Each structure stands twice: as structure tokens, then as C-alpha cells.
Amino acid sequence: MSELHPALEQIIHVVDDDEALRDSMTWMLEGNNYKVLTYESAEAFLEGCRPDMAGCIVLDVRMPGMSGLEMFEELGRRRCTLPVVFITGHGDVPMAVSALKKGAVDFIEKPFSERDMLRLIEQCLTLEREGRSKRLQEADTARRLDHLTQREREVLDLIIIGKLNKQIADVLGISIKTVEVHRARVMEKMGASSLAELVQHVVTVEPGALLR
């Protein structure tokens, strides 16, 4: 997929009030070839937050001002889909658990090892990348569906629910030949190389199509 939809550059956003931790995180992550941006507070991050951001967020739970948890909730409200790794201190575990239940990827307790941190970050980035590809794919399919003619759409709907060309011709009251032409055009327009691929694409966008 990624070759079909070249990924945006993924950036790791580190939000922590401790300057030493931000600096050391940058040093550590850059050593692993990640691009890092740091923010000294939740507010600072939210200010620079864009919908088209790619990457993930490493978020300290306990911060003066807006806490990590509050910021996470705010991201949810803003429909920001960046995966979040929480860093917790001593005694913040219950808080982190509740964050996890609300959809955070994971939490990591201070002090953490480089290996654990990198594993979590890689996990996040993959998740994010896949999610983004999926969204792109869906957008592409939707766009292609829009380009179908009325008749082509009708044919497509019947193909998806597993009708044969003959049945389609009967239902629509047209010749099998015509159905075949439409079918070929649908496959072309949807960029699908096989019937399975076609069905998969359409169903991700219109999950109800199978039930018709």
C-alpha cells in the first residue's frame, strides 16, 4: 500500500514538562533516525496540532497545567488519530490504565529502557501508517465509485452480492453481452484486478453493500 500512497514523513511528538527528558528523548530518538519535535506542555502541543500530522505522540501523564490525560481527551474531541504512548511516573499506573481504555496505544513507566520505548514507538508508527493508508485507500475507492455511471453502479452492486452475469442481465433486463461490457468497465474504473479485490475495496467504504 505504502508504495501506492507515499507516506508523509512521520514525526515523533514528545510532550513533557521536564527539559532534560525532552532533550534526552530527542537525542535518543534521533540516534535511531526518527524525526522528533518536543513540546513543553500540552497546551503548546495543541496549539501546533494539525489534522494532517503523521507520526505519534509520547506524552507525560503528569504535567503542570493541562495533564497528559486531559490532552488525550482533547485530541479525541479533535478527531486527531495520532497514536499516543503515555509516560507515567510512580503511582500514575491507574491513571495510565484508564488512558489505555480510552484508546491510547500503551504506557511506559519511568524510568524506561530504550528498547521498550523504541518498540512502542515503532508499533505506533506502523499503526499510524496503516491507518493512514487505509484512510487513503478508502478515499480512493469512494472517489472511484463516484465515477461509475448509474448502470455500472447497478451492475457493481449485483456483482458484489455474488450474482452471475446471466442473473444480472435478467435482473436489469439487459443482454449478457452488455453486462460483460459494464463489468469490464467497472473493474477498470475501480482499479481492481480481481473480483475479490473489488469486493474488498467496496466493502471497506460501504460495509452495507454486501447486505443488499
Added chain:
Amino acid sequence: MFRSDSARGDPSHRYWAVPCVVMLFFALGMLALVWLLLQPGFEIEREVALRELQWALPAALILSLSVLVLWSLWSLRIHVQRREQVEKERDRLFDLSLDMLCVAGLDGRFRRCNPAFERILGHAPDSLPGRPMVDFVHDGDIVATLDALHCLAAGEPVKFENRCRCADGSYKWLAWSINPVPEGGLVYAVARDITGNKAAEQALRAESAFRKAMEDSVLTGLRAIDLSGRIIYVNSAFCRMVGWSEDELVGATAPFPYWPKDSLDVCARNLQMTLDGHAPASGFELRIQRRNGELFDARFYLSPLIDASGQQTGWMASITDITEPKRVRAALEATHERFEAVLDGLDAAVFVADARSDEILFANRAFKRINGFDTVGRTVRGVAVPQPERGDYRVDPRGLTAADLPRELFDGELQHPVSGRWYHVREQAMRWVDGRVVRMGIATDSTERKQTAEVARQQEERLQRTSRLITMGEMASMLAHELNQPLSAIANYCAGCVTRMQGGKWKPEDVLAVMQKASFQAERAGKIIRRVREFVKKSEPRRSAVKLVDILDDALGFADIDARRTGIRLVADIEPGLPPVFADRIMIEQVVLNLIRNGLDAMADTLPEQRLLVVRARRCGEDMAGAAGAIEVAVIDRGHGISEEGRQRLFTPFYTTKAEGMGMGLNICRSIIEFHDGRLIVDDNPEGGTIFSFTLPAESVSERVAPSA
């Protein structure tokens, strides 16, 4: 000598008429003779006649003269007789006159005086002539008298009054009327005794002066109107009151100048009421106006004005300016109301009761709210709860006299047996407004204050607990928190370096800078450790030999408040003669208090009669094996007990079953006891509930341990 006007008339005319008639006849005779002689027939005899005439004329003349003389003598006699008569009458009048009559010279000396002088002044008329009038004049009247005499000398008649001395030395008022007769060099004087009049006049004047003074001095305005409503009299007080002069007011009719313009109808109605005789006996109040426009309240009292003949001629009104009294009264009322409002507004219950009879004379609203709204008139002993017992008073209020006042009777905290609320009650003996000895009580609900104080104390305790009696668990938690940051940073820096070095693409200067940062973070961690160590040092217990009894007493004293509030019996069961323990007094006290509190809390749901908490202290030798001994303190409650699961977690930090608990209490307690080389044990109470007990080594034992601790 004495001439009166009436004596100058008729008789003198007659005296002249007689000679005139005689002369007339004589003249006529002469004329008739001359005529006869001139007749022609008498020419012959004219000679004879002339001769005869020469003879006859003197004869006739003599004859007529004789007649004339005779007649004159006769009439003179008549005249003298009459004159004597008149003079006699005059003298009689002169002598009989009730007024004093006298003749004096212009030099002021008496010439003649009538007997009235003797009757009135007592001086014999004979003794007076020749003496100057001023000799008899009162010293105070001499000047006026001399003035009058000067006028006389100038020929003017005078009238004046003076006082003249009587023979007996007293003085009498005389009214003089003196006419001068300058040609005669005399004055004729009439003097009348007016002493009586004078006295009456004097009395009258004195009375009128008195009345004037009285009128002027009274502050009450007086105003009389006649039956038509016209003002016929005002006194000066009324003039002063309203600002108009008497002249302006007397004669005025309604509307009177002092009626305010905007309430003329009210004033007119009142006037009509007055004239109709319907003014209330208690008078009425009317707002009237001064000349300067200032309004004031006046009270009018009216009474009919009756003249000497018993006829009503009008109405007399007395008017009082009641602005000031009204203001004072209003101020007094306001003060009273304020006073009552303040007392009623108080949360404190206030009463005043007779010291002897205990009858409640005054109670404010709060008192009535607590003790019933019909308390006034009843006795304090009968209605008030809570109240001190007789024995609680410093002195018996019933025996106090006025000389002992004021005196404080009671000052303490009492609990209402039913509501359970606490009251701070103060009673004082004082003198009541009517002079009798009363006791005044003020009860302030101090429940909240007590609770607040209690909460404050608990907070203080908690603070002490957290700051001073920190456990290792807590310390570790704090340390972990503080150390996380630098450790994480160091780990990151190092990991970054390792990654780069493994990858082979690194610049020494970069790594150097980062290693410096890492070492700085390590220093930061070191500082945190140091700070914690100092903190720990500061909170180290200070142990000394202390009597366990003292510690337990203090702890029980504190806990007693809670126990009483919750209706729990606290029983101390302390073995006598316990040896001192080597301990930090405050720490052990905290442990005991904490255990007692837990026990009290655990009994919240226990039946009231079973609410009993025992604090027991006794020797036990078995703990310190072979040593002189230890002391065991046990806190035994009858509460809900502790489940098996609860018991396992009992000493875990942050484990709590209380809503506001921190979950540190028992943990701290155990730390403290262990620090004191003792043990904190929890057991089930066979009678239900829990027993927390700890041991402390007796002092003789711990002395050896202390230096190493």
C-alpha cells in the same frame, strides 16, 4: 381771703345796682327841673324859680346823697353778712374736707393746713405752717417733688404723687394737685391719701409682672382664640415657638400664619374641632410651621376661656413643641428596637432571671427557640437546658447583694442532653434595670467551633504525621517520583550514545555534550537523594525516658472529645507502677491516638450500649526474650472487626477503608513501633472487634539499644 368762683357772682351785681338807681333818679329830677324852668309860662317866675333852684338843688343833692349812703350802708351790711356766711361755710368745708388742703408759699412752706393733715398724717395743722413741705417727703420722692415745685414757681399747676411721712414715721402715698397763684405768691394744694390705691396698684403691678415673668419663662406656648377663631392672646413662648410676633398673631384669623401650606385642611379641621368643643382632652398633635419654614410637631391642649361673669369667651390652647421629645422618644424606641433586634439576631441564647426567684425576666429569640417560646415568667431551672448545676457556680447567686455586683457566676461548656450540641455558657450576676439582683446567661452554640477546632487539630496532626513521621514506604514513593526524571534522562542520553556508536556514525563533540548533560542529570539525582536524607534526619525520633501513663493520658484526653460525641465509653486500664519507656513521646502518642481513632471509627455501627473502647497497658516480659521487660499497650474495640483480606493489606501503604483516609496511618504506626524496637500486632477481640497492641521496651533495656539506633 378765700375766694371761690361761686362767691364772685350775684351779690356784687346787686351792690352796684342800688347806687346806680339812686343816681338815675337824681339825674331825672334834675332834668325835670331844668325842663320846668325852660317852659314859657314860667318866664316870669324864672327868676323866682332860679332862686328857688339855687336853694332846692343842694337840698335835693344832699337828700339823694343821704339816701344813697343809707342804702349803701344797708347793702354793705347785707354783703358783710353774706360774706361771713360764705367764709364760715368755706372754713367749714376747709376743715371738714377729707382731702388735705393747704396753702403754701412759693418757697414751699406751709401757710395753712386743714385738719385732714392731722387725720391722715397725724401732724397737727397748727404745727405745720412755716415748715417746708419737703421736710415731710420721702427721700425717694424728694427729687420728683422739687421738680414739681419748680414747675409751680414757673406758674404752672402740677399734679404728682409722693410719699409723705406721718407723725408716727410711716409714709403715706399722697396725690397732690397744686395750683399756683403767682400774684399772691401762694400755691393752693389738695392732697389725697392714695396709699390704699397705691398698694392695690402695687399688688396689681407685682402680679402682672409676676404673670409676665411667668409667661415669659414658660416654654409652653399659650394661645387664646375667641369663639370666632380669632387669636386674642399669645404668650411670648408661643411667639418664640412659631417665630411671629405678638402683634402679628393677635387678631389673626384662620388660616393662621403658622399653618403649613400643604396641610391647611388638617389645621382647619383641628381648629373647627376646637371651636366645636370636640378637641380631645388628651390634646392633639399638629405639625405646624415656623416663620423660617421649619416644620415641627406641636401638641395642643385646649381648655375653654371663661370670663369673670362665667361666660365662655374663647378657647385657650397650650402648645408644646414635641419635636425634641418626639425625636428623643423615637430615638429611644429605635434604640430599644435595635437592642432587641441585635439580641434577637444573636445566635447566642440570652436570658435574664431574678437571682432569688429564678424567674425569667427577659429572653431573646435564640433562648426561646431552644427552650420554648413561653419561657418568660417561668424559672430558668424549669425550662433551660443545658444549664450549670448549683454546685458549678462560683458563688450562690441567691445570696448576692447589690454590693457584690457584677460578678461572674459560671463560664464553661455544656452539652445539650437531647440534641448533643455543645454550648458555651456564661452566667453573670448583675443589677437589673429595676435594681434587683439578676443573673444573665449567655449560651453560645459552640458545636461548630468545637468541630472546627477538632478538624483543625486533626489536620495539624495529619500534617505532623506526614511531615515528621514519614515512613520508609512513603520516602521510597517520594524518592521514586523525584528520581524518575533525571534517571530517565540519563538512560535516554546513554541509549542515544550507544545507538550512534553502534551505527558508527557519530561525532565525538555531540556525544561529549550529551555525556555532560547526562552527568548533570546524575548530579541532579544526587541532590534529590541528599535532600531526602536531610529530611529524614530532621524527622528522626527523639527518644527519652517517658512515663507511659502520661502519654496515654494525653492521648485519651484528645480522644475523649470524639468518644463523647459518638457516645462511646473510653476506659483506661493501666497497670500501676509501670516503668518508664525510652521513646519519642509525640510519636507514641500519635500511635495510641491513631489506634484509638481507628477503634472509635470501627464502632460507628455498634449498638450504643456496647460501645466500649479499652486502652490497656501492662508489663509483659516475653517480648524481649530474657530482658528486664517490655510494656504492652493494647487498644481494644468492639467494632466491626477486620476481614482476613483486610488484615493482609492492613499495613500496605495507601490501603484504607475510610473515605477521607490516606491509608498511611497503620503503616506509620508500625514504622514507629518498629523504630522503637517494638512490634505492632493486630488480633481479633474474642468479644467482637479488634485488638491492636504494641510493645515498647522498658527504659532500662532500651538504654543499651539507643546509641545504635
